[in-house]
Amino acid sequence: MNITIAIDCMGGDHGPVVTVPATLAFLRSHPDAEAILVGREEELTPLVEKAQAGLKSRLHIHNATQVVGMGEPPASVRAKKDSSMRVALHLVRNGQAQAAVSAGNTGALVMISRFALKTFPGIDRPAICFALPTIKGHTYALDLGGNVECTPKHLFQFGVMGTMLASALDHNDSPTVGLLNVGAEEIKGNDLTRQAAELFRASNLNYYGYIEGDDIFKGTTDIVVCDGFVGNVALKTSEGLAKMLATFMREEFGRGPLSMLMGLAAMPVLRRFKHRANPGRYNGAVLLGLSGGVVLKSHGSADAYAFEQALARAADAVANDLIRRIRDRMETMMGANGEIA
């Protein structure tokens, strides 16, 4: 199967110096894939000049003159009709690519995707969903920052979308859904969680109940539902902690020659651990709920390795026929009245 991915090369903290080398590495490991580099042609061309002929034939540059800034407000984003982000998403809309990947402004990506690629019937907004590693395997957490203010109905729709994703990707027909809260008891939480819990209980989803922050990495449920504010803070706090612990470990192994020797002795194991715990390995969140194509959000600060992982995830999603499988699953979940049951 031929997979074409449109890449917003200008997005993210680093732009083309990260996104272009990441694309070349991705094409080397995915011989069936093609890539459309979207962005300022004069910046992109020099970066691909030295690529091997075998890669160049699968690499296309699509000029886009504008760039969406990381903190740019919606009105100003909407006015940029020729931004690399919008052009990449429209390549998916027009069928020239099956997936788009961007490390740019999250709010802008959610907004433009929603207009360009539409959501499934019954789904109001796309959510940012991430397969987080757990002690048992992984859990799909959403929303991780796409929707900062949510109603109970939005949280419920996140549960539906997460269920569709898990059943489409993991062959798990009835994945468990946990609602993130400050305690497991029924009286805990705020109005939002309590009202959302009622919707979940009345549905045919496999609702587990309230879970707490530490349940995420324990892998207590297959899906973790929360509003985008809480999810974004939890995700970024985790990244910060992982970095601090890595710093502590480097410092401890750097305390004098004996400690350094011990670090050398244990290096192969420490390397395996580092690889397993590297947040970059888990880069690439799906914009879940879009019916018109696959959109992956990379971390804004991703390096080339991390951005390559996001591209690989996009290719996986296309190869797995994610959108069609979610649509099929969606239809079986819809009641006769067109409402999600």
Place this chain on the structure above:
Amino acid sequence: MNITIAIDCMGGDHGPVVTVPATLAFLRSHPDAEAILVGREEELTPLVEKAQAGLKSRLHIHNATQVVGMGEPPASVRAKKDSSMRVALHLVRNGQAQAAVSAGNTGALVMISRFALKTFPGIDRPAICFALPTIKGHTYALDLGGNVECTPKHLFQFGVMGTMLASALDHNDSPTVGLLNVGAEEIKGNDLTRQAAELFRASNLNYYGYIEGDDIFKGTTDIVVCDGFVGNVALKTSEGLAKMLATFMREEFGRGPLSMLMGLAAMPVLRRFKHRANPGRYNGAVLLGLSGGVVLKSHGSADAYAFEQALARAADAVANDLIRRIRDRMETMMGANGEIA
């Protein structure tokens, strides 16, 4: 200086089997301290029988017949006039102890403390505040679960309380206050953060601006302010991640004899790292804003080592004359109209 601590021995997931041994260990390392063990006499007496005479003379048992359950609703908590939690707090109120420590139900502890020990003028509710480790040192984060629904004014008061704590404990007269958000740009966030930001900007606090989740452990600001829902999720998610990484590391060092040998070789460094990263070491959150005495909240699942840390923190706070110093600082921050400026 003589320090007496009242301990809610029945609270937490484990009760007296954890709290009593922790108290004995605490008394051994704090020769000037005394402890009042509050709880069911018949359960506590056998646990202290074998203690050395030197400890026994500094150990008192205060009978309390009731126990507050971990998920018990407020109305039912209020009816338990002889709960170990309430009795411990009233020992502080009556001056028989300077501090109380509990691993019990957080909501109940906040509610009873507020009635028994009162908040400072201008402070509506006590907040749960924790000195989290950072790459640079530590940061005071609040609220971590005491107040699940907050107004902008509450968040602002948390900033005031955090400022008082940092200036009282760290000799830092103008600590920086960061408001936890999903992005650093002014347009990011929800109504709560945007309105709270206005209050901070108009105040004489050293307001840094919005910070993101990863800024907590980076140590970007001296104080991190958030509502109790977000703070509790961030804290518990961090705990879960730390445990998962510890599991990954054990698994990697357990993969066959060679890896185990490497683990042995690096053991001294790994032990130092483990000690530094051990969440139990950082146990014990202050109920900040109370004017009548020091109250420390231990993690519900704390083991004896972790509970002992919470006791040591309580003793530190008393030895540092925390309440008086906060009161002094509070008075200098009050405007002529009795409002916090």
